[in-house]
Amino acid sequence: MIWKTAWKNVWRNKVRSLVVIISVTIGIFGGIFSVAVMNGAIEQRVDAAINEEIAHIHINDPAFRDNYDVQLTIPDINRVLQAVNKTPGVKAIAPRVVITGMANTATKSTGVQIMGIDPAAEKEVFRLYETTLPETGDFFDTESRHNLVYIGQDLAKELNIIRYRVDESVIESLAGKELPETVLEKLTPYMGYRFKSEKAFKKEMKSVLTLKEQHEYGKRIRETAWSFRERSKMTLTFLDRDQIQTGAVFRIAGIFDVKNNMYEMGQVFVRNQDLMNLTGFVENEIHQLVIKLEDIENTGPVTEALSNSLPGLEVMNWKEIQPDLAMMTDMVQKFYAILMVIILAALAFGIVNTMLMVVLERTKELGMLTAIGMNKKRVFSMIMLESIFLSLFGGVVGMVVSRLLITFTATKGINFQSYEEGFEAMGYSAHIYPVITPAFFIMVTILIIITGILSSIYPALKALKLDPAEALRTE
Amino acid sequence: MKVLEINNVHKIYNSSEVRVHAVNGITLDFEKGEFAAIVGPSGSGKTTLLNMIGGLDKPTEGKIMVDSTNLAELKSSSLIDFRMRNIGFVFQSYNLIPVLTAKENVEFIMNLQKWNKKERDERTFELLKAVGLEDRVNSRPSKLSGGQQQRVAVARALASKPKFVLADEPTANLDSKSTETLLDIMEQLNKEEGITFIFSTHDARVVKKARRVITIEDGKVISDERKKV
Numbered sequence: 001m002i003w004k005t006a007w008k009n010v011w012r013n014k015v016r017s018l019v020v021i022i023s024v025t026i027g028i029f030g031g032i033f034s035v036a037v038m039n040g041a042i043e044q045r046v047d048a049a050i051n052e053e054i055a056h057i058h059i060n061d062p063a064f065r066d067n068y069d070v071q072l073t074i075p076d077i078n079r080v081l082q083a084v085n086k087t088p089g090v091k092a093i094a095p096r097v098v099i100t101g102m103a104n105t106a107t108k109s110t111g112v113q114i115m116g117i118d119p120a121a122e123k124e125v126f127r128l129y130e131t132t133l134p135e136t137g138d139f140f141d142t143e144s145r146h147n148l149v150y151i152g153q154d155l156a157k158e159l160n161i162i163r164y165r166v167d168e169s170v171i172e173s174l175a176g177k178e179l180p181e182t183v184l185e186k187l188t189p190y191m192g193y194r195f196k197s198e199k200a201f202k203k204e205m206k207s208v209l210t211l212k213e214q215h216e217y218g219k220r221i222r223e224t225a226w227s228f229r230e231r232s233k234m235t236l237t238f239l240d241r242d243q244i245q246t247g248a249v250f251r252i253a254g255i256f257d258v259k260n261n262m263y264e265m266g267q268v269f270v271r272n273q274d275l276m277n278l279t280g281f282v283e284n285e286i287h288q289l290v291i292k293l294e295d296i297e298n299t300g301p302v303t304e305a306l307s308n309s310l311p312g313l314e315v316m317n318w319k320e321i322q323p324d325l326a327m328m329t330d331m332v333q334k335f336y337a338i339l340m341v342i343i344l345a346a347l348a349f350g351i352v353n354t355m356l357m358v359v360l361e362r363t364k365e366l367g368m369l370t371a372i373g374m375n376k377k378r379v380f381s382m383i384m385l386e387s388i389f390l391s392l393f394g395g396v397v398g399m400v401v402s403r404l405l406i407t408f409t410a411t412k413g414i415n416f417q418s419y420e421e422g423f424e425a426m427g428y429s430a431h432i433y434p435v436i437t438p439a440f441f442i443m444v445t446i447l448i449i450i451t452g453i454l455s456s457i458y459p460a461l462k463a464l465k466l467d468p469a470e471a472l473r474t475e
Numbered sequence: 476m477k478v479l480e481i482n483n484v485h486k487i488y489n490s491s492e493v494r495v496h497a498v499n500g501i502t503l504d505f506e507k508g509e510f511a512a513i514v515g516p517s518g519s520g521k522t523t524l525l526n527m528i529g530g531l532d533k534p535t536e537g538k539i540m541v542d543s544t545n546l547a548e549l550k551s552s553s554l555i556d557f558r559m560r561n562i563g564f565v566f567q568s569y570n571l572i573p574v575l576t577a578k579e580n581v582e583f584i585m586n587l588q589k590w591n592k593k594e595r596d597e598r599t600f601e602l603l604k605a606v607g608l609e610d611r612v613n614s615r616p617s618k619l620s621g622g623q624q625q626r627v628a629v630a631r632a633l634a635s636k637p638k639f640v641l642a643d644e645p646t647a648n649l650d651s652k653s654t655e656t657l658l659d660i661m662e663q664l665n666k667e668e669g670i671t672f673i674f675s676t677h678d679a680r681v682v683k684k685a686r687r688v689i690t691i692e693d694g695k696v697i698s699d700e701r702k703k704v
Contacts, residue, residue: 001579001586008574368570371531372631373559373584375552469531472566 006385024394032402036434092124101238116275137254149250152264164201355459367471387456395448484537499694512685563632563640602630622653642674
């Protein structure tokens with residue numbers, strides 16, 4: 001009866017209740033949706049890091065990470081591989097030779113980490129190969145008697161392997177992409193030009209296009225003018241197993257794009273076969289085992305099991321290799337909760353205000369209820385329930401709206417295209433798919449109920465202090 | 476059988492400037508089945524007396540015994556419970572819960588007392604029938620006339636089978652036709668079911684119906700007449 005009465009009381013002053021409900025709805029929606037976007041960005045980052053960059057667990061010599069000494073290969077590799085294979089939870093293993101070296105083209109050079117890999121094993125662990133840019137080649141699928149190297153888009157730009165050109169086909173293709181005539185006209189004078197680097201091209205575009213045009217069409221123009229000549233080459237120089245400088249010319253097998261500048265700039269992949277010929281390493285001389293697990297949730301236990309079965313080797317999981325990721329995933333959960341608490345705390349004041357009005361307005365009725373025998377506990381519960389209903393109703397609407405919008409945006413994602421460079425510099429994709437867990441909704445529901453309870457206490461205490469005889473006399 | 480004994484009751488209100496002796500030594504007994512009116516001009520102390528009888532206010536001095544319970548000795552929480560079980564209230568301005576229907580208003584106290592649904596439904600229907608509103612069971616107060624609302628209030632007051640019903644100026648807001656209907660219903664309930672009614676009033680029509688008229692002035696009983704039936 002008290003529940004029913006409280007619920008009906010909520011709808012007594014519809015406008016006032018709706019104002020509170022709408023404010024709760026907006027607050028909850030805003031909170032949940034922002035959390036979903038942040039959460040989506042972080043989950044994508046973790047997913048990319050694990051599936052494209054680092055996998056779950058690395059095994060190497062304890063001193064190897066200090067300065068990537070080429071001589072620190074994993075001793076007794078067959079025994080180690082056997083032990084790893086036997087460990088439950090391990091899905092795939094990719095052995096790697098890791099050598100630090102320089103990547104050079106005629107105009108530029110930069111330091112890189114050269115990964116000597118077995119493409120087939122690598123594909124079992126990483127889906128880096130899926131990020132190969134169209135028309136740049138593939139992940140060592142095409143057989144070649146030449147040395148091959150698979151590099152990142154940013155490195156390709158840095159080394160001027162990717163260039164920019166403006167020609168008839170570019171202009172035509174841009175016209176097809178609905179670029180306004182005025183912009184196309186500004187590009188026509190560059191017909192036949194080649195730009196050695198993205199920087200030079202951007203600079204030139206900046207000088208002819210307005211800020212608004214750059215913002216709106218810049219990316220499309222760059223993507224269209226982007227040019228990669230097949231069978232481009234680069235030189236890699238590095239130390240062989242006897243610490244003697246060596247090097248060779250490599251053909252570009254393919255270019256990958258992982259939305260992470262640092263990774264694209266820092267890692268190049270070559271077939272271990274090619275590397276062995278150049279360095280003198282023999283089969284089974286490798287520096288690192290990269291392991292993919294069946295389930296990321298088992299990271300802790302499997303790391304421990306491997307450490308125990310492989311004394312004398314360093315076993316590190318992704319949280320240890322990239323502590324920033326671990327911090328992100330662990331800390332953001334707390335941050336989300338704090339964000340929701342702050343939003344609800346602000347809403348609570350509105351609810352307190354409304355409930356005070358309710359008590360004031362209903363002084364006479366509350367006096368009557370006490371007179372005819374409704375005890376303090378029940379009066380208190382009734383006011384509290386009204387407050388909970390008010391906040392929960394708004395909260396549920398807010399949660400439903402956010403759930404709908406999250407579902408809607410999760411299929412297509414939200415593209416923060418204009419901030420793409422910034423996002424990618426931090427390793428994040430600018431195309432975010434909002435994600436939220438059911439557990440978060442449960443937590444929010446509990447927080448809303450707590451808010452309802454807390455904001456009813458003061459008004460309910462006011463109601464309890466009413467003297468029935470006096471309250472009945474009020475008009 | 477005595478249902479209510481008022482023994483030398485005083486009520487003094489002390490505010491910073493004035494000291495008001497609202498009730499000044501009243502002694503009264505009420506038998507089961509009485510139909511009594513307390514009359515007197517405004518400020519005579521009749522509402523104060525009624526509040527004390529109903530346990531909404533405590534006497535400064537004196538005793539109010541309902542059956543064998545001294546109201547002054549009850550703690551405020553047990554007093555609320557005592558009111559719920561023993562005293563029915565009818566107020567001048569009806570005071571129904573506006574969001575509930577006539578039926579829900581009547582069964583409100585039965586709900587608080589945790590009656591089961593079957594008993595509740597039976598009693599509610601019986602009471603609404605007694606006040607002539609069996610066809611308005613699902614109407615909200617705003618859809619009822621003043622007289623109808625007050626009849627719902629009477630039904631509500633009787634819901635928990637109280638020892639007596641206190642009605643503070645029940646007809647003050649009603650037109651004469653509604654007053655008459657209400658009084659007839661109360662009289663009938665009094666005669667047929669032996670329910671004790673005590674009301675304060677200065678309405679001549681009510682006084683005419685009452686079988687006992689207690690007149691109060693300046694906080695004292697100045698006359699207490701019983702009419703022969």
